[in-house]
Amino acid sequence: MMHPTKLAAPRGVAGAGPTNGREAPVSAQPTGASPMRLQPRPPMSLILKYALVFLFATSVSVGAQTDPAKPTDPPPEATLPKYKDLQPPTADEILKGKPVDWIVLLNGDVILTDPVHRRPGTLEKIKAEHDAVSKQAVSAKDLPEKLKKLAELERLKITLFDSTDDPEFTLEIRFIERIVHFEDLIVRRISKTLDERQLPTAYELLMFLDRRARGWDGFDAVYQRFLFLDATRLARDARWEAALMQTELLFDVDHTYPERSSLHGRIIDALIKQAIFDDDYRQARHFLARLERFLARLESREPAHAVVETWTTELKRISDDVITQARAAQTSGKPRDASLTIDRAARVWPNLPRLKEAHKELIDAHQILNLGVLRLPNERPSRITPSPADERHRQLTEIALFEPDQLKDDIVRFRSAFIESWDPQNLGRDITFRMKPRRATWESRPVLTSGAIAEALSRRVDPLDPTFDERWAADVLSVESSSPWDWQLRLERIPLRIESRLRFPVPLSAAEREWSPDLAADSASSPRQQRFYVTDRTDRTVVWQRTRPQLSSAQPRLLAEVIEHRYDNWERLLQGLQRGEIDGTPVAEWKDLPALQADSRFFVLPYALPRTHVLLVAPQSVLATNGTLRRALLHALPREKILLSEVLQLPPSIGADTRPPPGRVVTSPFATTSYGHHPQLVSPEFNPILAASLIATAKQQLGGKIPPLTLLVPDDPVVERALPAMIAAWKYVGVDVAPVTATGDDAVQYDLVYRVLQSTEPITDLWPLLSPTGQTDLASIEFLPHWLRDRILELDRAVDWTTAVRLLHRIETEFLLEARWLPLWEVDESLVLRKRMGGLPQSPRLPMHTYHDIEHWALQSWYPTDTP
Numbered sequence: 001m002m003h004p005t006k007l008a009a010p011r012g013v014a015g016a017g018p019t020n021g022r023e024a025p026v027s028a029q030p031t032g033a034s035p036m037r038l039q040p041r042p043p044m045s046l047i048l049k050y051a052l053v054f055l056f057a058t059s060v061s062v063g064a065q066t067d068p069a070k071p072t073d074p075p076p077e078a079t080l081p082k083y084k085d086l087q088p089p090t091a092d093e094i095l096k097g098k099p100v101d102w103i104v105l106l107n108g109d110v111i112l113t114d115p116v117h118r119r120p121g122t123l124e125k126i127k128a129e130h131d132a133v134s135k136q137a138v139s140a141k142d143l144p145e146k147l148k149k150l151a152e153l154e155r156l157k158i159t160l161f162d163s164t165d166d167p168e169f170t171l172e173i174r175f176i177e178r179i180v181h182f183e184d185l186i187v188r189r190i191s192k193t194l195d196e197r198q199l200p201t202a203y204e205l206l207m208f209l210d211r212r213a214r215g216w217d218g219f220d221a222v223y224q225r226f227l228f229l230d231a232t233r234l235a236r237d238a239r240w241e242a243a244l245m246q247t248e249l250l251f252d253v254d255h256t257y258p259e260r261s262s263l264h265g266r267i268i269d270a271l272i273k274q275a276i277f278d279d280d281y282r283q284a285r286h287f288l289a290r291l292e293r294f295l296a297r298l299e300s301r302e303p304a305h306a307v308v309e310t311w312t313t314e315l316k317r318i319s320d321d322v323i324t325q326a327r328a329a330q331t332s333g334k335p336r337d338a339s340l341t342i343d344r345a346a347r348v349w350p351n352l353p354r355l356k357e358a359h360k361e362l363i364d365a366h367q368i369l370n371l372g373v374l375r376l377p378n379e380r381p382s383r384i385t386p387s388p389a390d391e392r393h394r395q396l397t398e399i400a401l402f403e404p405d406q407l408k409d410d411i412v413r414f415r416s417a418f419i420e421s422w423d424p425q426n427l428g429r430d431i432t433f434r435m436k437p438r439r440a441t442w443e444s445r446p447v448l449t450s451g452a453i454a455e456a457l458s459r460r461v462d463p464l465d466p467t468f469d470e471r472w473a474a475d476v477l478s479v480e481s482s483s484p485w486d487w488q489l490r491l492e493r494i495p496l497r498i499e500s501r502l503r504f505p506v507p508l509s510a511a512e513r514e515w516s517p518d519l520a521a522d523s524a525s526s527p528r529q530q531r532f533y534v535t536d537r538t539d540r541t542v543v544w545q546r547t548r549p550q551l552s553s554a555q556p557r558l559l560a561e562v563i564e565h566r567y568d569n570w571e572r573l574l575q576g577l578q579r580g581e582i583d584g585t586p587v588a589e590w591k592d593l594p595a596l597q598a599d600s601r602f603f604v605l606p607y608a609l610p611r612t613h614v615l616l617v618a619p620q621s622v623l624a625t626n627g628t629l630r631r632a633l634l635h636a637l638p639r640e641k642i643l644l645s646e647v648l649q650l651p652p653s654i655g656a657d658t659r660p661p662p663g664r665v666v667t668s669p670f671a672t673t674s675y676g677h678h679p680q681l682v683s684p685e686f687n688p689i690l691a692a693s694l695i696a697t698a699k700q701q702l703g704g705k706i707p708p709l710t711l712l713v714p715d716d717p718v719v720e721r722a723l724p725a726m727i728a729a730w731k732y733v734g735v736d737v738a739p740v741t742a743t744g745d746d747a748v749q750y751d752l753v754y755r756v757l758q759s760t761e762p763i764t765d766l767w768p769l770l771s772p773t774g775q776t777d778l779a780s781i782e783f784l785p786h787w788l789r790d791r792i793l794e795l796d797r798a799v800d801w802t803t804a805v806r807l808l809h810r811i812e813t814e815f816l817l818e819a820r821w822l823p824l825w826e827v828d829e830s831l832v833l834r835k836r837m838g839g840l841p842q843s844p845r846l847p848m849h850t851y852h853d854i855e856h857w858a859l860q861s862w863y864p865t866d867t868p
Contacts, residue, residue: 080109088188091201095208100161102180103171111171112161115182120217122179126153183209187218194225199233202226224254231263240271244287251294264291265304272311276318281348282579284315286868319349323358335366335552336561343368346863360861365552367859368561369837372573372582374717376542376566380744383774385753387714387742388611392586396544396562396851397529399445401453401506402499404760404848407608410675412760412848414499418448418506428494435485441554444531444546444855446508446516450487454479456506457489470777471767471796472501493797496804500764505530516548523547531855532562540566558839559857570717577602577832580864584833586850590648590662596832605831608846609758613647613719614669615711615822619772619783621751622707629706629735630819632694633752636733638686639665642725643825647718663827668812669759669769671826676762678809681816691733708736712750715741718827719754752822758849763804766811767792788814836862 083104089097103111118125130153138146156176160167186209193202206223209216227250234243247264250257268291275284288311295304326341342362345355377393386394405415422433435450459465461473477490495501507527513519523533532544544562565582567573570589576582588596588604597604615633617623623630643663644650650661665683670676699706713719723739730737740748753772759765770792771780781789791811798804815821831850833840839856841847 080105080111083108083110086110088185088192091189091193091205094186094189094205098162099182100185101182102185103156103158104177104180105175106177108177111158114159114161116156116158116179119181120183120213122156122181123173123176126156126173129153183213183216184218186212187216187222190222190226194222194229197229197233199226199230203230220253224250224257227253228257228260228263231267235263235267235270238270240267240274243267244271244290248294251297255294255298261304264294265307268304269307269311272307281315281318281344282864282868284311285349288312288315289867315349316352319345319352319355322348323352323355326358326362330362330365335362336368338362339366339368343863350863350865356861359863363859363861364557366561367557367559368563369559369584369857369859370563370565370582372567372576372585373564374567374570374573375715376537376564378715378744379537382714382742382744384772385712385714385742385755387716388587388756389715391758392850393542395849396532396854397526397534398505399530400504401502403503406845406848407673410673412609412674414497414503416499417443417445418453422498429491431489431491431498433487433489435487437485439548441550442558442855444548446513446519446530446547448506448508449484449512449515450481451484452506452509452512454481454487456504468777469775472776475501494799496763496798496801497761500761503761519548520545556858559854559859562851562854577834579868580834580862583836583859584831586831587829588832590827591650593662593830601835603831603833603835603837603840605833605840605847607758607829607831608848609671609673609760610663610826610828611756611758612666612669612671612826613722613824614666614755614757615824616753616755616770617820617822618712618750618753620749621709622702623709623751624783626698626701627818628694628701629698630822632691632698632733633730633735634684634819634822635687635694636691636729636735637726637822637824638729639683639824640686642722642729643827646721646725647825647827649721663825665825666823667816668823669755669757669821670762670812671759674759674762675805676759676808676812678812680809681813684816684819688729688733695734706735708738709751710749711737711739711752711754712742712748713739713754714756716756719756722824760848763795763798763808766808767796784820788820834862836860 083102086102089100099115101113101115103113103116105111116122130150133146133149133153136146154173155170156173157168157170160169186205190202190205190209193205202222203226206219206226209219227246231243231246231250234240234246244264244267247260247267250260251264254260268287271287272284275281275287288308291304292308295308322341322345326338326345329335329338329341339362342355342359345352346359349355373389375387375389377389378387381387381390381393399417401418402414402416404412406413418435420434420436422431424431433450433453435448435453437447439445439447456467457472457476457479460467460469461476462468463473475491475493475495477492479487479489481487505528508516508530509527510524513524520533522535523529526533530547533547534542535545536543542564546560550558550560565576567576570592573582573585574589574592577585584602593604596602617630623633643665644661648661648663664672666672667678667681667683668676695706711723713723727737727739737752740750742748755769757769759769767776767781768774770784771777773780778789781792784792788811791807791814795804795807795811798807816823831847836859838858838860839853841853847853
């Protein structure tokens, strides 16, 4: 394209020359002519020919008189592009080049200029202002000023596009047919790009135009067309959800856009088909409701209504068929199948009239609790460091002779499902136990006789038996069974609390099963799983059922089955909880706990004891003999920072909150709410400088090099979050620590073990905690100094409570000072259940664990009816 050149104005033609800060003359006038008298109007052909920017000869000054008797020949005419031949700038020129306006003259020529002012509608705005000024009544004094203003409004100041030689001009507006603004050119290019189906380029131009001039005339039309074409492309590629988003955006812009309704309905139809194929009826109802909401905003019916009517009828039919199947399963004596099937019917179409009654009846007959978890229990849990999921499985399945019942006055109180009473004699050295010969209808446990208990206790004093307990063998003289329901225990030394020594399950032998003919037949393969037992396991779920199913006539009906569903992350689990996919979760993440507590749909039950995280030293490790290195590891950890930012994932502003955080750094493995906590111990400070100094000392002691260490960790998401920060802190002071996840064989060599525990009886639990195998024999604590072993044995032989607690606190002090364990933090956890659950522990009695009193739990009929 060529730009207009500066031409001399022919005689008698009004024109404009370079402004140079001054106005160009209105017309060439003869000497002595009146300034208000204009020359005769030249022929239109001449105007059209020279309706562009002119330049007077350089020898004639601006405003000089022209002699009409001496005409001059015009210079050669410059070639300007014709409007009909021009194409809008390319996408690259628009996005990377300078903006340009087109000034279209009356003869079809085009002058390319920089963007003019008063945009958009430049000519219309100038004309309106000219009309307003011309109508103003002014005095004779102000008349020259008015005429000057009118003269200015008859000209347009322009800057030639991409010109370096005096580009400033004024052009008389009467020669301009129209102005095509840069934004109009962008709209034209977008339209051409859409014609060529170059949708990514069109989208980039649309965003450019929207940022430059939001609301520009013509933008909506090309934007609507882009949305329709993009939705069509996505639908062709079977990217249905992305296509749906585009059609919904198009609906918001213009719900009358041609063919939008049929495309929208076709997309929804495909999405519902796919959801039903995947058995995700909630998603199918979501898309159906989504279409209904859009159609509700229309005043007239559209073809998309056919999709709504078709799938509404189909989903109702499917739900009705599923209800029929559930009734058939009930008639066939399959209450579990009936319960699962009727719940599926509620997911298909919850508003079916005959569903509510059938759901209540069939769910009540076989109640299934669905819990969401991040980790499922392992089939072969680690003995050294079991995960919280493994502990949860043990608490649901095993029934110990004595189990923790509640925390009262910093002491855990115990109860027994098997023992009815016990009578101490001979100053407590002889104890007679009376068994429970009968079971309540709600109890899932088997019947246990005194013979089975006597046999189990006798094996624990046999050095050749795998269950041998050296501490128990030192305390017991004999165990005798006098009847199926009575047995006597004779003690050499009286323990402080006999219940704490009887916290183990008694495996059910084949002979003992004869006393419990109502147990499920397939539960015999799991002699230790006596409350609930595993019936099915996949990589996503684990199913437990009652060992002793309730009779069909038993009332009230109680929980019959528990299913744990594994979710990939907490966000997805929380979503499932909100949607009603699951009934609860064993542990709620702390960042979302306040919102769940405020939600009236859920019970949020805090556990009686916090969960404590601690690092223990392996006997075979170099750490067992090098206290300097142990203390360095402890001082190198920013425990409080890791607790708040990684474990609890709380915002930095938590310090400004009046509520204390649900976690604390600790000085021992025992809960701060139990008697095992030593309140006078000061938590070790985070001091990387001291840690580095201790590392330098340890290097000299170890021959100039710190060996790499191995940390055995449980399979727990909370531990996974904390590990990177811990390892980085140790790395910073010069110690390399490699984590290894614990497995069922525990054959890996390690230097430290990460334990996550809830200690119910600190005095009794101390010795097994220090043992790498969990057994209480002298060999397990041989790695400790002799004076420390003597303290532990002295604690085990204590006969009064005050002395025992004092000894325990003294041992805690020695372990902390010598860093024989590395206490980290404790966290308060909470159980979350939907308010369809009855039989839960009532305040102030808090649950000791997730499945505390689960045999009392009862599930009420409920299913989500809200629009997904």
